Amino acid sequence: MHVDLVESLRCPHAHEDGWLVASADDVVQRRIMRGVIGCPQCGSEWIVRDGVLAFDESARSAEVDDxxxxxxxxxxxxxxxxxxxxxxxxxxxxxxxxxxGNEIAALTGVLLLAVNAPPAVAAQHSRLYSAHGLPLGVGTVRGVVLDSRHSGPVWLASAVRALERGGRLVAPATTAVPQEVKELARDANEWVGEVQVAASGLVPLRRGGIV
Ligand SMILES: [Zn+2]
Structure with a gap:
């Protein structure tokens, strides 16, 4: 888990949006290899082991290699x-x-976050495991690619939420394009779209009385 990605992470539990905090025991080339990620609001903690952050261990074991x-x-x-x-x-x-992931990182130099990677994928980038969508803050990423196992309503909604305005979403062709997304192109396998409106992440804050 790259240290620059920690500020994009959000607690997967149902409460108001808030940042998570990292306590690192071992950092190599700005990646947390061993440590703890915690939520100051609800007290939840997750372990980072071998550079991998698992919000849900079940998501890790559910992935199979094609x-x-x-x-x-x-x-x-x-x-x-x-x-x-x-x-x-x-x-x-x-x-x-x-x-x-590794090829895209090498080609473009962007920061990559691999979510629910199958075990055989050798990752030189940040990895996390989650069972219920992307635990990311509103507008924190520029692109998301979903596969067929991760294109249900929870995954789509969390992807749209995490994308900045103008960010790109690639999803399987069988998946309906969310209304916040403008379809740009499609083939038999997938479509690519652009997020038109930023997600309404401020609503829960307003409801909480913060102006
Ligand atoms: Zn929490």
């Missing part, structure tokens, strides 16, 4: 769909999409 190996052409195609012409910001790859 046969195909990553290809540079697939990475280049995905980088184009995500409009990664510079190295700014963070891109989130979920499930099978994590296979091209």
């Amino acid at each position: 046969e195909h190996s990553p290809q540079e052409s697939a990475a280049m195609r995905l980088a184009a769909l995500l409009d990664l012409r510079d190295s700014r910001g963070t891109v989130v790859l979920v499930g099978q999409a994590t296979r091209v």
Whole structure:
């Protein structure tokens, strides 16, 4: 888990949005290899082990390895769909999409977050496991790629929420395009869209009485 990604993380539990805090025991090249991530609001804590943050251990064991190996052409195609012409910001790859993570990082220089990567995916980037969508703050990332196992309503909603305005979302063709997203292109396998309106992350704060 890269230290720069910690500020994008949010507690997966149902309470008002708040930052998580990291306590690192071992940091290598700005990545927390061993430590604890905690929520000051509800007191929850999660362990970072071997650089991997698991919000849900069940999500880690549920992932299976497919046969195909990553290809540079697939990475280049995905980088184009995500409009990664510079190295700014963070891109989130979920499930099978994590296979091209190292190639995309090498091609573009963006910060990568691999969510629910299958065990065989060798990751030189940040990894986390979550069972209920992306535990990320509003507008904290520039691109999200969902695979078929992670394209239900919870995953879609959390992806739209985490994307900045103008951010790109790639999802399986069988998935309906959310209304906040403008479809840009599609083929038989997937579509790519752009987030038109920023997610309404301020609403819970207003309801909480903070102006
Ligand atoms: Zn919490």
